[in-house]
Amino acid sequence: MFENLQEKLEVALKKFRGQANITEENTEEAMKAVRRALLDADVNFQVAKDFVEAVKQKALGTEVKGKITPEQLIVKIVHEELKETMGNKNSELMFSPQPPTTILVAGLQGSGKTTFCAKLAKNLRKKGRQPLLVACDVHRPAAILQLKQLGDQIKIPVFSEENKSAVEIAENSIAYAKKFARDIVIVDTAGRLTIDEEMMREVKEISEAIKPTETLFVCDAMIGQDSVNTAKAFHELLSLTGVVLTKLDGDTRGGAALSVLKVVGKPIKFVGTGEKVDDIEPFHPERIASRILGMGDILTLVERAEREMDEKKAIELEEKIKKNQYTFDDFLDQLRTIKKMGSIKELIGMLPGMDKHLKNSQVPIDNSAFVKVEAIVQSMTKAERSNPKIINGSRRQRIARGSGNSIQEVNKFLKQFEDMQKIMKSVALGKKHPFSSSFQRMFK
Numbered sequence: 001m002f003e004n005l006q007e008k009l010e011v012a013l014k015k016f017r018g019q020a021n022i023t024e025e026n027t028e029e030a031m032k033a034v035r036r037a038l039l040d041a042d043v044n045f046q047v048a049k050d051f052v053e054a055v056k057q058k059a060l061g062t063e064v065k066g067k068i069t070p071e072q073l074i075v076k077i078v079h080e081e082l083k084e085t086m087g088n089k090n091s092e093l094m095f096s097p098q099p100p101t102t103i104l105v106a107g108l109q110g111s112g113k114t115t116f117c118a119k120l121a122k123n124l125r126k127k128g129r130q131p132l133l134v135a136c137d138v139h140r141p142a143a144i145l146q147l148k149q150l151g152d153q154i155k156i157p158v159f160s161e162e163n164k165s166a167v168e169i170a171e172n173s174i175a176y177a178k179k180f181a182r183d184i185v186i187v188d189t190a191g192r193l194t195i196d197e198e199m200m201r202e203v204k205e206i207s208e209a210i211k212p213t214e215t216l217f218v219c220d221a222m223i224g225q226d227s228v229n230t231a232k233a234f235h236e237l238l239s240l241t242g243v244v245l246t247k248l249d250g251d252t253r254g255g256a257a258l259s260v261l262k263v264v265g266k267p268i269k270f271v272g273t274g275e276k277v278d279d280i281e282p283f284h285p286e287r288i289a290s291r292i293l294g295m296g297d298i299l300t301l302v303e304r305a306e307r308e309m310d311e312k313k314a315i316e317l318e319e320k321i322k323k324n325q326y327t328f329d330d331f332l333d334q335l336r337t338i339k340k341m342g343s344i345k346e347l348i349g350m351l352p353g354m355d356k357h358l359k360n361s362q363v364p365i366d367n368s369a370f371v372k373v374e375a376i377v378q379s380m381t382k383a384e385r386s387n388p389k390i391i392n393g394s395r396r397q398r399i400a401r402g403s404g405n406s407i408q409e410v411n412k413f414l415k416q417f418e419d420m421q422k423i424m425k426s427v428a429l430g431k432k433h434p435f436s437s438s439f440q441r442m443f444k
C-alpha cells in the first residue's frame with residue numbers, strides 16, 4: 001500500500017534538494033508533480049487540487065532558516081497537510097451513556113461488512129466490552145451462517161431470527177442485549193453490488209428503528225474513488241458517523257484513505273488490513289502520513305508486536321522505552337515476534353531502514369526480507385547491542401563489513417533506530433504528537 005505514491009512524492013520533493021530557497025518557481029514545479037502523484041494514487045480530483053494549493057501557500061509563506069533545508073521544510077509541510085487531509089488524529093468510537101451502544105454497519109456487498117463486524121466485536125471485547133453481533137442480512141442465508149461461524153470462532157454471541165424482517169431483528173436484538181447485559185450491539189446489514197433503492201430503504205428503516213450510536217460505512221479501498229462516492233451517497237441517507245476502510249493490505253493505491261474525509265465529510269475510524277479477525281486497526285492519520293512519506297510506521301508496528309507478546313513483556317518494554325533503554329536486543333526480539341505475524345510485505349512498509357526495492361518487489365516476500373536489518377544487528381557485539389551509544393565510526397565500519405552492507409546503509413539504519421527510540425519514548429511518556437515533536441526538535 002502507498003508504495004507508488006511514496007516513490008512519486010519522494011521524486012517530486014527531491015526537486016528542492018540543493019536549492020537555496022523555496023521559490024514560486026521551484027514550488028510550482030514540485031507541486032505539479034505532487035498533484036500528479038496524488039491523482040495517480042486515485043485521490044479525488046478536488047482533494048488533490050486543494051492539497052497542492054495548501055502546501056504551496058504554506059511553503060511560500062514560510063521562511064527557510066537555521067539548519068533546515070528547503071527539502072526538509074517542504075517534507076514537514078507535506079506531512080502536516082497529509083495529516084490534516086485525513087483528519088489529524090484518530091476518531092474514536094462513540095459510546096452511548098445508556099447501554100447498549102448500537103453500531104449500524106452498512107455498505108456494498110463484498111466490501112467486508114460481515115468480517116468487520118466480527119473484527120470490531122473481538123476488538124471491543126479485548127477492551128472489556130460485551131458485544132452482541134446481529135445478523136440482519138436476511139436476504140442471503142449464507143450471510144447469516146457466515147456471521148454465526150465468525151461468532152463461534154471468536155466466542156461472541158450472534159443474534160438472529162428466522163422469518164423476520166431485518167428491521168424486526170434489529171429491534172428485537174436491542175431488547176435481547178438489554179436482557180442479557182450486552183453493552184454493544186453490532187448490526188450487520190445486507191449489501192448489493194451497487195446502490196439499490198430497496199437496500200437503501202431497508203437500511204434506512206433499520207436506522208430509524210434503532211437510532212444507532214454509530215453508523216459506519218464499510219468502504220473497500222481496492223475500489224477506490226467509486227467506493228468513496230458511494231460512501232457519500234450513504235451519508236446523505238443515513239448520516240454516517242464514520243467510515244471503515246477495508247482491504248488496505250491489498251494492492252490498493254491508497255487514494256481512498258486520503259479522499260474519504262474531504263469527500264464524505266466523515267472520518268475514517270478503522271482500517272481492515274487482512275481477512276483474519278485480528279486484522280483491524282484504528283485509523284491514525286499521523287501514522288499513515290508518515291508511512292506515505294516513507295518514514296515508516298513504527299508505532300503501529302510496536303502495537304502489533306505487543307499484541308503478540310505477553311503482557312509482562314509488554315510492560316517491561318514500555319518501561320525500557322520510557323527510560324531510554326530500548327536496545328538492539330529488544331529490537332531483534334521484536335523483529336522475531338513480528339515475523340510470526342504473517343503478511344510480511346505489509347509490515348516491511350512500516351519498518352524504517354527497509355530497502356525500497358524490497359518494498360516494491362512483486363515477488364512474494366518471505367521472512368528473508370528481514371535479513372538485512374537482522375544482519376546489521378547481529379554483527380554488533382553484545383555490548384553494542386545493549387548500549388547503542390558506543391557505536392562509533394570504527395565500530396560502524398566493522399558492523400558494515402560483518403553484515404555485508406555499506407557503511408551508509410549501517411549509518412542510515414542507526415540514525416533511524418535513534419529516531420525511532422525518540423518517537424517511542426515520547427509516545428510512552430504520553431505526548432500527543434510524536435512526529436511533530438521530532439520535527440520541532442529538527443527546527444531547534
Ligand SMILES: Nc1nc2c(ncn2[C@@H]2O[C@H](COP(=O)(O)OP(=O)(O)O)[C@@H](O)[C@H]2O)c(=O)[nH]1
Binds near residue numbers: 107108247271274
Ligand atoms: N484482504 C482483505 N480481505 C478482506 C478484508 N475485509 C474483508 N475481506 C474479504 O472480503 C470478502 C468479503 O467480505 P465480507 O465481510 O463477506 O463482505 P460483506 O459482503 O460486505 O459482508 C471476504 O472474502 C473477506 O475475507 C480486509 O481488510 N482485507
Ligand SMILES: [Mg+2]
Binds near residue numbers: 137143
Ligand atoms: Mg455480509
